[in-house]
Amino acid sequence: MISSLDAAKAISDVRGDAVVVGTMTPNRYWEAVSDRRDLDLPIFGGMGKASSVALGIALSKPDRRVICLDGDGSLLMNLGSLVTIGATAAANLTHFVFEDGAYFTTGAQPIPGAGKVDLAAMARDAGFAASYEFSDLEDMVSELPDIMAQRGPVFVCLKVSHPPDPPPFYMGKTGPEMRRLAENLREA
Numbered sequence: 001m002i003s004s005l006d007a008a009k010a011i012s013d014v015r016g017d018a019v020v021v022g023t024m025t026p027n028r029y030w031e032a033v034s035d036r037r038d039l040d041l042p043i044f045g046g047m048g049k050a051s052s053v054a055l056g057i058a059l060s061k062p063d064r065r066v067i068c069l070d071g072d073g074s075l076l077m078n079l080g081s082l083v084t085i086g087a088t089a090a091a092n093l094t095h096f097v098f099e100d101g102a103y104f105t106t107g108a109q110p111i112p113g114a115g116k117v118d119l120a121a122m123a124r125d126a127g128f129a130a131s132y133e134f135s136d137l138e139d140m141v142s143e144l145p146d147i148m149a150q151r152g153p154v155f156v157c158l159k160v161s162h163p164p165d166p167p168p169f170y171m172g173k174t175g176p177e178m179r180r181l182a183e184n185l186r187e188a
Contacts, residue, residue, distance in 0.1 A: 001161040002137045004029045004098055008069075010137070011096060014144045015067060018094075019057055019181065022069035023050035025162075026098045030069055041181045044174045048077030051095060055085050058093040058153075061185060065092050065148070072099040072119065079122070085153050086127025093153040095123070098160045123155035135159035 008029035011020075015036065022030045023043040034040050041057070043050045054068035075081075075097050085093065097119055124131040129152055134140040140158065147154055 001135055001159055002140060004100070004160040004162050005032065006137050007096075007098065007140070007158050007160055008033045010141050010144060011067065011069070014148045016065065016148075018065035018067045018148075019054075019061070019185070020067045020069060021050050021054040021057065023047060023071065024074050025071040025100065026069035026096070029098075038184045039181070041177055042172065042174070044172050044177075048074045050074060051078060051081040051085065054093060054095070055081065055088065055090055058090040059088060062090075062092055064185075065094065066090075068093065068095040070095060070097045072097055075119065076113075076117075082123050082126035082128070082155075086123070088153075089127070089129070090153050091129075091151045094148060094156065095128075095153060096156045096158060099157050100160050100162065120155060120157040123157075128153045128155045131155040131157075133157040133159070 004025065008026065012033045012035065017036070017039065019039050019041065020030065020034065021041045021043060024047055027042050030040070041053065043053055050070050051068050054066050058066040085095065099119060120131045120133040130150055132143065132147060132155070134143070134156070147156060
């Protein structure tokens with residue numbers, strides 16, 4: 001298993017000037033490591049929608065890499081987004097899923113199909129250009145630069161665990177965050 005915090009740090013190390021759209025569990029770790037908040041879009045109160053929002057940004061900004069940080073529970077709530085992403089062939093989208101088998105942020109209730117569902121295979125079958133799964137940090141870190149350079153959409157499933165004292169979960173408002181990001185992208 002990969003520490004969620006280590007996974008977030010590794011992604012941050014290779015993000016460059018990518019827009020990062022995150023939700024739920026990944027957000028709490030991303031907030032602790034991001035050094036480009038001007039290009040971050042946290043999705044609050046829209047569990048399951050990060051992949052759809054990230055796709056919209058990727059399609060509207062085809063010259064900029066877009067990273068989606070999703071949870072397995074969030075993805076299951078909008079599983080059809082995999083097919084939509086695959087069908088659009090968004091070349092600049094990399095979709096990371098933090099798979100812990102639980103709705104961690106809302107109380108660690110087990111997700112349906114925990115340990116039985118192969119999300120990486122689902123993404124591959126939905127038409128993603130490439131799909132990966134990692135449970136070892138060193139393997140992930142060594143592959144990330146090549147993964148980020150690939151034409152997408154690319155899906156990366158990370159088998160993660162959480163520290164005993166995870167960072168707090170902050171609940172803000174998505175609307176102002178979207179307006180802030182839109183302004184930053186207009187200026188870039």
